[in-house]
Amino acid sequence: MGKKRKLNIGHRRPENSNQHGQPNENDGIESSTRNAEETQSNPGHGEEVMHGSLESNSIPSDIETEEIQAEKESKRVRGPTRMLDVWDMQVGDFIIVNLDKYGRTVGEEATTLTRFIGSVVRRPHFAPINYISWKKMPKENIDDMLEAIESKFEFVPPINDTIREMLKAELNEKWRQWKSDIKSLAYNPSKTEEEIASKLPDDRVEPSQYRDLVHHWFSESGQKTSEINRRNRAKFEDVHCMGTKSLPRLIDEKKKLGKGVSPKRKEIYIQTRTRKDGTIVNEKAARVIEELRNMMRLKHLNQLKTHKGIHLGMKTYSLKCKDLIKGGVSAAWARFQNVKKQRHPHLKMKSYVIE
Known part of the structure; x- marks a missing residue:
């Protein structure tokens, strides 16, 4: 049943x-x-x-x-x-x-x-x-x-x-x-x-x-049309794995789960191109998803920088060493070490988190 x-x-x-x-x-x-x-x-x-x-x-x-x-x-x-x-x-x-x-x-x-x-x-x-x-x-x-x-x-x-x-x-x-x-x-x-x-x-x-x-x-025209359609179909790479559910219905369901907040286009693309076992539908989608995820990581990194910040003062140098040790933070860490040695040997590093 x-x-x-x-x-x-x-x-x-x-x-x-x-x-x-x-x-x-x-x-x-x-x-x-x-x-x-x-x-x-x-x-x-x-x-x-x-x-x-x-x-x-x-x-x-x-x-x-x-x-x-x-x-x-x-x-x-x-x-x-x-x-x-x-x-x-x-x-x-x-x-x-x-x-x-x-x-x-x-x-x-x-x-x-x-x-x-x-x-x-x-x-x-x-x-x-x-x-x-x-x-x-x-x-x-x-x-x-x-x-x-x-x-x-x-x-x-x-x-x-x-x-x-x-x-x-x-x-x-x-x-x-x-x-x-x-x-x-x-x-x-x-x-x-x-x-x-x-x-x-x-x-x-x-x-x-x-x-x-x-x-x-x-007919000749039918055969010609069929061949054109076959070639065009072979070039099509933007496939998805949504199954029977339409995109508007998927967005509506996610919006309800998000208590009225509409999902981001990046989230929808990743979800509709990722199978249940975690694999991606094809190579093109995999490349796009990797780029989108990199953008999302970068945005998260920028948010961390905004909220936690790196401050250099006379008494305290605050650095979120665990969250931002990669990328641009390494340069700030080097500057801190240089300042500590040359001008302010009493400075201490303090990691803090702002919710």
Whole structure:
């Protein structure tokens, strides 16, 4: 069994719900929480959304999946996630998604939203896969997808044009990822176009749309685009190991743990590029992290110098020998020894700490 989660659910009351036909100040949105169960998902996607779940995928790498019981084996196998728990919510129910000050979705409901968007673009009547690019997608289809999202989710603060543009960008990304997933499952350069087009890689794929997509793969323009994308991907080095958690959600969680203090960008970079075993994702990230840590050490050293200081006086020379014996402190120590010998042999060294 998966983990139990609490889901923030709201309900839109019908306009005529008041018995006397008079408006009630309590009408509108009612918030409640519901417990739900999840099953374990693909490790590349984190926990999977089941009925009423909050958990979803923010940064997937391939088709989102859920575990189902195999008929002949006790080992679980993976199947597609369709987000039916959200699609089949009762009329008037919706999931409440909070936004940060930049309008980005945060909280566990945000990942449910992201997975739901993935399920929307995988429905062929919403986002056909035979369009070459998202720019060719009809406006009517995009509007229908937005309407489906807004019918299942309520945003706090309320949705506006800026948030809708962000949702469109997420739809675009998920749609492109869906097409990439299909190609990774079906494309084989050793097979002919007809051999590939005759067998659907997923039952959510519409046959006629799939044939057009396969034809594009084998076309000259499709081959050229694929090669350009492959070269660009090979140059990409800024990878992370956040898993399924989005960056806004990670920042929001750290801010709550820090009692309202936002984490530093350096801290976020180091955390998102360092694996659980302490290793760094790649050489480039390792170099950047080393530079960031050096900067943090230098800043700490400067703070120590500011708070503890090095003072040369007639009677007492104060030096934080343990904290600042490295770097610039060595020169101050040499000056102290020189002054002590030549002018003030009675001077003594005293280490002190200012909290």
